[in-house]
Amino acid sequence: MNNGFNRRRRNAISGLAYLLCVLATIIALIPLMLILFYVISQGAPALNLDFLTQLPKPVGETGGGMGNAIVGSLMLIGIAAVVGLPLGVLAGTYLAEFRSPRLSWTVRLLADILSGVPSIIIGVFVYTLLVLTMKHFSALAGGVALAILMLPTVARTTEEMLRMVPDTLREASLALGIPRWRTIVSIIIKTAGGGIITGIMLALARIAGETAPLLFTALSSRTWPTGLDKPVASLPVQIYTYAISPYEDWHQQAWAGSLVLVIMVLLLSVGSKLYFGRKMRSVR
Amino acid sequence: MAGSITTNNLSATFGEVRAIEGISIEIIANKVTALIGPSGCGKSTFLRCLNRMHELVPGAGTTGEVIWDGRNIYAPDVDATDVRRGIGMVFQKPNPFPLMSIADNVSAGLRLAGSKRNKSAMEEAVERSLRLAALWDEVKNKLHKPGGSLSGGQQQRLCIARALAVEPDVILMDEPCSALDPASTQKIEDTMDKLKDNYTIVIVTHNMQQAGRVSDFTGFLLTQESGEPGRLIEYGPTSKIFTMPDHKETENYITGRFG
Numbered sequence: 314m315n316n317g318f319n320r321r322r323r324n325a326i327s328g329l330a331y332l333l334c335v336l337a338t339i340i341a342l343i344p345l346m347l348i349l350f351y352v353i354s355q356g357a358p359a360l361n362l363d364f365l366t367q368l369p370k371p372v373g374e375t376g377g378g379m380g381n382a383i384v385g386s387l388m389l390i391g392i393a394a395v396v397g398l399p400l401g402v403l404a405g406t407y408l409a410e411f412r413s414p415r416l417s418w419t420v421r422l423l424a425d426i427l428s429g430v431p432s433i434i435i436g437v438f439v440y441t442l443l444v445l446t447m448k449h450f451s452a453l454a455g456g457v458a459l460a461i462l463m464l465p466t467v468a469r470t471t472e473e474m475l476r477m478v479p480d481t482l483r484e485a486s487l488a489l490g491i492p493r494w495r496t497i498v499s500i501i502i503k504t505a506g507g508g509i510i511t512g513i514m515l516a517l518a519r520i521a522g523e524t525a526p527l528l529f530t531a532l533s534s535r536t537w538p539t540g541l542d543k544p545v546a547s548l549p550v551q552i553y554t555y556a557i558s559p560y561e562d563w564h565q566q567a568w569a570g571s572l573v574l575v576i577m578v579l580l581l582s583v584g585s586k587l588y589f590g591r592k593m594r595s596v597r
Numbered sequence: 598m599a600g601s602i603t604t605n606n607l608s609a610t611f612g613e614v615r616a617i618e619g620i621s622i623e624i625i626a627n628k629v630t631a632l633i634g635p636s637g638c639g640k641s642t643f644l645r646c647l648n649r650m651h652e653l654v655p656g657a658g659t660t661g662e663v664i665w666d667g668r669n670i671y672a673p674d675v676d677a678t679d680v681r682r683g684i685g686m687v688f689q690k691p692n693p694f695p696l697m698s699i700a701d702n703v704s705a706g707l708r709l710a711g712s713k714r715n716k717s718a719m720e721e722a723v724e725r726s727l728r729l730a731a732l733w734d735e736v737k738n739k740l741h742k743p744g745g746s747l748s749g750g751q752q753q754r755l756c757i758a759r760a761l762a763v764e765p766d767v768i769l770m771d772e773p774c775s776a777l778d779p780a781s782t783q784k785i786e787d788t789m790d791k792l793k794d795n796y797t798i799v800i801v802t803h804n805m806q807q808a809g810r811v812s813d814f815t816g817f818l819l820t821q822e823s824g825e826p827g828r829l830i831e832y833g834p835t836s837k838i839f840t841m842p843d844h845k846e847t848e849n850y851i852t853g854r855f856g
């Protein structure tokens with residue numbers, strides 16, 4: 314009888330705990346849902362082909378779009394990838410595969426500190442490093458700022474993914490007389506590739522929306538991108554500029570720009586999940 | 598002879614831990630040599646010293662000589678990758694490369710260790726190695742399937758084929774059947790019997806019957822007191838070790854009184 318009571322009590326407690334978990338999850342999801350709902354409802358009406366392909370119109374003229382900012386954002390992400398990915402993947406490989414305790418510890422600490430540095434500070438740093446020395450704002454400076462921003466994420470993800478590759482595979486490869494560097498490139502990195510690519514896509518999604526570091530580096534532009542050494546428009550900066558402006562149709566465009574940005578980020582992160590899922594199935 | 602390995606006073610450590618000490622043995626070419634002894638007596642460590650895999654463990658060290666093909670593999674001018682190409686290894690747990698197909702697993706050593714071959718030579722090498730490992734008939738219609746899709750016993754034979762493909766002189770096997778069922782074990786023992794003509798095989802085994810069945814020579818290793826390194830107690834033709842060993846400890850171990 315006492316037992317029955319205890320069991321009922323236990324069931325009640327576990328039921329309650331379950332309910333709380335569900336509730337907490339729902340509460341956590343509410344902001345995301347609201348953001349998505351709001352961005353879609355506000356942005357969709359202003360989203361059209363012109364918006365995606367046209368240059369901004371001067372104040373007072375209606376129409377025009379953010380084509381240059383979309384291209385500019387892609388350009389900045391591209392530069393960041395070209396600069397940041399090789400460095401990040403190499404650093405992560407170093408951390409995982411060349412286990413010299415003292416140096417690895419230092420590099421890991423630096424990476425963790427770097428990932429905690431506010432992005433605006435990285436913008437200021439690149440401003441001093443590239444903008445002041447080159448004497449003007451440039452796409453290159455913007456891309457480098459974003460590259461620095463994604464560096465720690467890429468390095469640590471690469472490291473973690475490489476560490477997940479069992480040592481038995483390293484040994485299998487080395488025992489065949491395959492040299493160390495070849496083992497790392499063709500066996501270890503390849504085996505961990507799905508995870509690394511997922512990490513890279515998430516890092517790209519993360520920097521796609523960065524605004525602060527671009528204000529000091531890529532600045533903005535109302536024309537199509539003309540070169541690496543020229544200022545370039547980007548979606549986040551354009552959204553920022555339009556959103557704080559006093560013009561109603563610029564607000565509309567800011568919403569549409571937000572929607573495009575959200576779609577880009579979602580494509581990257583959902584794409585990475587799908588890719589990783591497929592990759593994992595093929596390992597098993 | 599290319600397939601023989603002689604160790605002189607070989608000792609190995611893991612940092613402060615002395616794992617094996619003073620092992621001198623002459624492994625005869627084109628014979629199967631079994632290494633037996635209780636758990637932790639240093640069989641794996643000894644085996645891994647023979648193809649310079651031991652040094653991959655951080656802090657690991659060796660002293661003494663391992664003479665193979667007329668030179669000490671620990672001499673400063675000897676490249677560990679060359680040693681490992683000539684002295685292959687099969688591990689306790691089958692470890693095929695999970696993302697590679699069966700065929701690519703077998704040709705991995707050829708493709709990645711520098712020797713570029715044309716496609717048909719590669720295919721020949723794959724077929725030859727799989728036949729030697731008695732796996733060809735079971736996989737010839739699914740060579741492009743991932744290696745991980747095979748059963749445990751098949752995976753282990755795939756690993757044997759992979760080791761054979763680079764044409765080593767010697768194959769080291771560390772308890773290759775301990776994770777396998779009797780039928781798969783039987784297949785691997787048959788394979789070893791076939792390989793003997795062209796390869797020197799050193800096998801670590803926990804299974805006395807297996808040592809008796811497959812080996813021509815047997816070495817018995819033992820840690821005499823806890824904390825002491827493992828030493829080679831006795832080494833000789835398997836028939837002698839199993840019927841009239843010189844040492845009491847060997848007899849006790851073989852008749853199952855300890856270990």
Ligand SMILES: Nc1ncnc2c1ncn2[C@@H]1O[C@H](COP(=O)(O)OP(=O)(O)O)[C@@H](O)[C@H]1O
Pocket residue numbers: 611614615616634635636637638639640641642643654
């Ligand atoms: N990675 C390692 N680090 C430290 N000690 C080890 C390591 N591997 C093995 N040893 C020690 O070396 C000794 C021999 O181990 P091992 O060669 O694996 O024995 P066996 O294969 O005969 O069971 C044991 O005492 C074991 O504890």
Ligand SMILES: [Mg+2]
Pocket residue numbers: 640641642771
């Ligand atoms: Mg062992």
